[in-house]
Amino acid sequence: AQTVTxxxxxxxxxxxxxxxxxxTYDTSESNYYLFWYKQPPSRxxxxxxxxxxxxxxxxxxxxxxxxxxxxxxxxxxxxxxxxLGDTAMYxxxxxxxxxxxxxPLVFGKGTRLxxxx
Amino acid sequence: xxxxxxxxKFRILKIGQSMxxxxxQDMNHNYMYWYRQDPGMGLKLIxxxxxxxxxxxxxxxxxxxxxRSTTEDFPLRLELAAPSQTSVYFCASSADLxxxxxxxxxxxxx
Numbered sequence: 001a002q003t004v005t006x007x008x009x010x011x012x013x014x015x016x017x018x019x020x021x022x023x024t025y026d027t028s029e030s031n032y033y034l035f036w037y038k039q040p041p042s043r044x045x046x047x048x049x050x051x052x053x054x055x056x057x058x059x060x061x062x063x064x065x066x067x068x069x070x071x072x073x074x075x076x077x078x079x080x081x082x083x084l085g086d087t088a089m090y091x092x093x094x095x096x097x098x099x100x101x102x103x104p105l106v107f108g109k110g111t112r113l114x115x116x117x
Numbered sequence: 118x119x120x121x122x123x124x125x126k127f128r129i130l131k132i133g134q135s136m137x138x139x140x141x142q143d144m145n146h147n148y149m150y151w152y153r154q155d156p157g158m159g160l161k162l163i164x165x166x167x168x169x170x171x172x173x174x175x176x177x178x179x180x181x182x183x184x185r186s187t188t189e190d191f192p193l194r195l196e197l198a199a200p201s202q203t204s205v206y207f208c209a210s211s212a213d214l215x216x217x218x219x220x221x222x223x224x225x226x227x
Contacts, residue, residue, distance in 0.1 A: 004159075009157075033214055042220075043205065043220060043221045044218065044220055044221075045160075045207065045209075045218035047215055047216075050214065050215070091159050091160070093159075095214070104150055104162045104165050104175060105150075105160070105162075105216060106162075107152075107159030107160045107161070108159050109157070109158050109159045110157075110158070110159050
């Protein structure tokens, strides 16, 4: 079974600074997908960024980027120019290959990020 | 598109009562999921469905039942509610990689 570990329960960052959230995972699959989801106080789950394991290039979405290290099974999220609206719980999640027939996400426990003015 | 809608938003149940959490999506997605989120934890899969008439258990199915008679609807039934079922429940749907989540239902069992 796949497991996802987020070792930082809470983090804080000054507005406009950069912060990195860590995630490691365990799997025997060679192809899979990794995600970062954001959950603000509104409770809504919002997809931040996605990485396909077969791609060597790290995914980037505006101020959000990942550092994907497949051999180390590491998938960290970097948030640049942090904004107050980035304050939220961030969840790392794993998905097996879509056509394998089992597509639910496996989530880590989350990291609570506070952006301080 | 309304996306994924869930009702109710909040509910308090007494031990032993039963209820159904409703989930509807208007995106014609084949895949639908039910997760629960306990305080300070990530989401755990309760049940999922790959299409109308097909459901399967997730990581924490005990105490719950589901049905999928249409593509749009995926209700979650709690029988004999217990305090351990106090949680926030999320429904999600997908056509491929990206899962779209509903706003959640906060359930308290006293």
